[in-house]
Amino acid sequence: MSKLKNDTFLRALLRQPTEYTPVWMMRQAGRYLPEYNQTRSRAKDFLSLCKNPDLATEATLQPLDRFPLDAAILFSDILTIPDAMGLGLYFSTGEGPKFERPLHNERGIRDLVVPDPNVHLRYVMDAVSQIRKALNNEVPLIGFSGSPFTLACYMVKGGSSTDFATIKTMLYQRPDLLHHILDVNARAVTAYLNAQIEAGAQAVMIFDTWGGVLSHAAYHEFSLAYLKQIVDGLKREHDGAKIPSIVYTKGGGLWLESIAAIGCNAVGLDWTIDIGEARHRVGDKVALQGNLDPAVLFSNPDTIRAEVGKVLHSYGWGNGHVFNLGHGISQFTLPENAAAMVAAVHELSRQYHCH
């Protein structure tokens, strides 16, 4: 293994000392960057961009060329796994992700098979290897996947939902069927993330975008149990280096202690929780990643600096904090406001660390 020039992000995830608080942004490669839109225009559609390792590498590196970020994240989509299962992912303009063949009957559910990531998701592994080469050990690369429950939401509905009626009807009417989907998904995500690790991902993150729509009991049974199954099966080391894991449930603030107990290294927080309170609740169990409201970036550099300062101050002195937004950066963000955030984190966080 070659030595990373900047491993601040990995050390923070492992709650080791760092000189400052590392920072990256969920969805940091995306539509708010003009250069991304240029790259995007060279692919037929969003999915073709994800499936082309050259273009995925280009997109992954763009935010790092602009901002001194402490980590890169694989450019891909959270729904690659159900696509590899044969559901036919596509993106219709303005309507988000859709599946050509959603799980509309019991037979389709029983027929689900865990895809071999090195065959059916080869393009992802190729992108990971290529990005690692291109990064030249400047900063670590994060691999990721959607969570079993979040994937299932799209798989049974065939697209986005506002009321989650389809998945919840299944949850309360046929929990056995949903458990079957979730178990297949959990095994698929585990294999997928381990393949990303073998291909070069130096940390992994699981995005549970929709777990927060569940009741307390249903979250634990239908989302968290499968997140734990994945974390239990993840490679903890590769090529002589520890591979930290991050679990993020949007809207999961109420369940923080349970999430922190599943064995992941870090918990991602959305912006609704006070990060100091979150730290108090999880103690030394995990590192925390977050949690500026992405809407703060709609303001101006002075306000951004002040709000960054509040998050850092709330977390307080010591290790174990990775700065991030509480959710993906909006496409309507000015890149200079993202730059102001990154600069403020690096500058203002030094007072909370040993030098």
Next chain:
Amino acid sequence: MSKLKNDTFLRALLRQPTEYTPVWMMRQAGRYLPEYNQTRSRAKDFLSLCKNPDLATEATLQPLDRFPLDAAILFSDILTIPDAMGLGLYFSTGEGPKFERPLHNERGIRDLVVPDPNVHLRYVMDAVSQIRKALNNEVPLIGFSGSPFTLACYMVKGGSSTDFATIKTMLYQRPDLLHHILDVNARAVTAYLNAQIEAGAQAVMIFDTWGGVLSHAAYHEFSLAYLKQIVDGLKREHDGAKIPSIVYTKGGGLWLESIAAIGCNAVGLDWTIDIGEARHRVGDKVALQGNLDPAVLFSNPDTIRAEVGKVLHSYGWGNGHVFNLGHGISQFTLPENAAAMVAAVHELSRQYHCH
């Protein structure tokens, strides 16, 4: 004051002993009821229905004719106040509420005036009086309003939002302007609810539908502070009876202790929090209202009964619980499933109360 035949709901809100757990449903008069759709078809549009006291009375009573509910709630909309301020509320099919004249500039904001509820919202007071007469003291009538922050979301955007970019941009760019809107709204809501109480409302509820999209700090500064301002100004008694207040912030589970501390009698819970944990956190401060996931009603009577049992069991023995859904009942709910829920609450809750 004539004596209420069933005051179980009011006693539960005041944490007094009851024989069983009272139950009502947010949005209990609505599109899942065929008779509501029949009434609705007799009005030009949804707002005309709200503005016609005869039809509003009819809609309010319909769920009570079907189910043995322990409270009625005024049939109206949460956005009547900004409409009375002159913003021009209308409903476009499939797109939810809109305003003809949203607050697009500073002058419009500075010109906002608190409407006189007995003049500009006379139709609401007429509906309240008429419903009280029609109820004939069978069960209490709940009056309600949207929260200052929730009203502001629509007032600045002109309609619904998924990312709340408009209101949050104002919040971070021009907090002074937003505070001005919120202060006017809080004074307007206070006057409106007090007028409803004088017209006959026997309890009041404030719906903070969108407070949950804020950060911890922003929620306290831009939503909760104004909820407290309202609660401070509410009439606590009318016509010899106590008038309990309920505050509901969807997605507010993380801030439960703060909400319980503003002086309201009860806190409404969405379905994401375990109600037993909520009770443990608030102690004897307030009653709790909630919190079955409305999606449970997509299942079947057996599952509904089991899930109702879990909520009752989690709350446990004793007073201070009003059963409700964690959010409004879906238009796709079968009325017989709502009936199953109400029956299950009445039957299963007796074991948790003295007889």
